[in-house]
Amino acid sequence: MSLTHSSLTPLPRVRVAVDCMGGDHGPAVTLPACQAFLAKHPDAELVLVGTPEALAQAAGWARVTCVHASETVLMDDTVEVALRRKRDSSMRVAINQLKAPQGEPAHVCVSAGNTGALMAVARYVLKTLDGIDRPAIATVMPNRLDGFTTVLDLGANVDCSAEHLLQFAVMGSALVAAVSGKAEPSVGLLNIGEEVIKGSDTIKRAGELLREAAAQGHLNFHGNVEGDDIFKGTTDIVVCDGFVGNVALKTAEGLASMLGDMIRQEFTRTPFAKFAALVALPVLRHFKTRVDPRRLNGAALLGLRGLVFKSHGSADAFGFEQALTRAYDAARNRLLDRVHDRILDTLQALNAQPVADGPDDTVQAA
Numbered sequence: 001m002s003l004t005h006s007s008l009t010p011l012p013r014v015r016v017a018v019d020c021m022g023g024d025h026g027p028a029v030t031l032p033a034c035q036a037f038l039a040k041h042p043d044a045e046l047v048l049v050g051t052p053e054a055l056a057q058a059a060g061w062a063r064v065t066c067v068h069a070s071e072t073v074l075m076d077d078t079v080e081v082a083l084r085r086k087r088d089s090s091m092r093v094a095i096n097q098l099k100a101p102q103g104e105p106a107h108v109c110v111s112a113g114n115t116g117a118l119m120a121v122a123r124y125v126l127k128t129l130d131g132i133d134r135p136a137i138a139t140v141m142p143n144r145l146d147g148f149t150t151v152l153d154l155g156a157n158v159d160c161s162a163e164h165l166l167q168f169a170v171m172g173s174a175l176v177a178a179v180s181g182k183a184e185p186s187v188g189l190l191n192i193g194e195e196v197i198k199g200s201d202t203i204k205r206a207g208e209l210l211r212e213a214a215a216q217g218h219l220n221f222h223g224n225v226e227g228d229d230i231f232k233g234t235t236d237i238v239v240c241d242g243f244v245g246n247v248a249l250k251t252a253e254g255l256a257s258m259l260g261d262m263i264r265q266e267f268t269r270t271p272f273a274k275f276a277a278l279v280a281l282p283v284l285r286h287f288k289t290r291v292d293p294r295r296l297n298g299a300a301l302l303g304l305r306g307l308v309f310k311s312h313g314s315a316d317a318f319g320f321e322q323a324l325t326r327a328y329d330a331a332r333n334r335l336l337d338r339v340h341d342r343i344l345d346t347l348q349a350l351n352a353q354p355v356a357d358g359p360d361d362t363v364q365a366a
Contacts, residue, residue: 008334013043016328017097017106020050021072021090022113023313023320027054030112033320037328038063044328047106049094069093073117075313082117083124091118095125098306108331110298110323112311119156122301122308131343132303134160136168137242137310138175139299141252142291143233150176150185151230151238154299155246162205165189165239169210169219170346171302172237174338179329180236188225188235190244196224206239218346256291294319298326300335307336 020030027050034046038061045063048055055066069090073082082089091113097106111118115137123135138152152172157164169187176185189207191199196207207224214221222235227248230238240248263284267277277284289295293312297319301308307330311323 008337010332011107011334013045014041014108014328014331015045015047015104015106016324016331017047017049017094017109018324019090019094019109019111019113020048020054021069022111022118023311023315024075024112025314025316026050026072027057029315029317029320031058032317033324034058034064035061036317036321037324041325041328047094047097049090049097051090067093067097073113073121075114077114077117079116079120082114082121089121092121092125095122095306095308098126098308108307108309108327110309110311110320110327112313112315112320112323114313115155115310118308118310119301122304122306126304126306126308128303129305129340129343131348132167132171134164134167135301135303136171137245137299138168138172138302139249140296141230141249142296143231145233146290147233148296149230149233149238150236151240151245151248152302153240153242153245154249155242156301157242159243160202160241162202162209165202165206165241166209166213166346167303167343169213169221169237169239170342171339172239173219174342175300175302175330175335176236178333178335178338179326182236184220185236186220186222187237187239188222188229190230190238190240190248191224191226193226194224198224210239213346213349216349218342218349253293256293260288260291295322298323300326300330302339305336307331 018034020027047065047067048058049067049069052068058064058066069088071086071089073086073089073091091111094109094111098109128135134157136153137156138150139154140148140150143149150172152168173185173187176182189210191203210219210221213219225234225238267273297312297315299310309323309327311320
């Protein structure tokens with residue numbers, strides 16, 4: 001059965017709740033980003049959450065509602081502190097806007113705060129969708145096809161069962177279908193080789209479940225993929241557990257930073273190299289744009305009963321604006337409804353039962 005979701009028309013207006021206090025820079029970054037976002041999206045509304053002092057400069061902005069919070073979740077706060085001691089934090093109040101405590105609910109929430117705390121608070125406040133045991137973090141990485149590969153999980157779940165990986169594939173498919181327009185995006189299972197006989201018992205079992213889902217028309221499963229396939233663009237989506245995904249993400253970010261530094265070093269070694277750099281400047285600028293991590297900022301927390309997006313904590317105003325745009329696109333294209341529909345269709349057809357959770361293994365991925 002093909003899931004095209006042609007009946008899900010885009011929302012005419014999107015209401016975004018913003019945790020203005022989160023991240024390394026707080027309102028100094030989030031408020032300018034919100035102002036730039038509003039200028040480019042006339043059909044969007046923002047609910048800005050923060051202390052009265054921080055939000056004073058936003059007073060009178062068009063299409064903006066300010067909601068006050070008395071506390072801030074710091075980047076080094078533990079999950080326990082965020083959940084139990086800071087119940088009036090900007091992070092928690094922003095997530096609560098999805099449940100409409102007063103007036104109209106927001107469609108999506110964006111925060112640059114502590115990742116572990118954000119996942120824990122969102123899961124506590126919103127709960128998970130039926131059929132989903134654990135939420136997953138999904139974001140995009142650039143590939144050499146001048147496009148992007150969506151990877152999940154990126155740090156929410158260190159240890160995953162085969163059933164969890166199937167659920168990640170279903171949620172990732174819904175995400176890519178919603179924001180890219182591809183009705184049936186391809187899915188790859190990250191492994192140490194393409195052969196079905198390779199990998200751990202969990203990976204082999206996950207491959208069986210994914211092939212079964214594909215045989216029934218619920219997923220476009222490509223098969224096993226290796227780490228370099230992420231950047232080749234072999235599949236639209238790559239599924240893995242949170243430990244592997246977070247290592248892959250941080251490795252990619254480190255490699256991109258190292259290559260940028262090495263290019264700068266080589267172009268400044270001699271006067272001739274500096275002249276060559278001037279000649280190559282247009283190419284270098286285009287290259288920098290393609291690999292700029294700020295352009296890809298904004299990771300979706302999938303599997304919750306509400307849309308939550310995580311911005312990188314160190315993002316500047318441009319990067320946070322990109323996270324707002326990514327969240328806006330997902331909400332406008334009804335990502336939550338698409339995830340719900342795919343979960344029901346796929347897991348019911350496969351008679352998949354929710355997997356009992358073990359201890360909380362949420363990791364504090366930066």
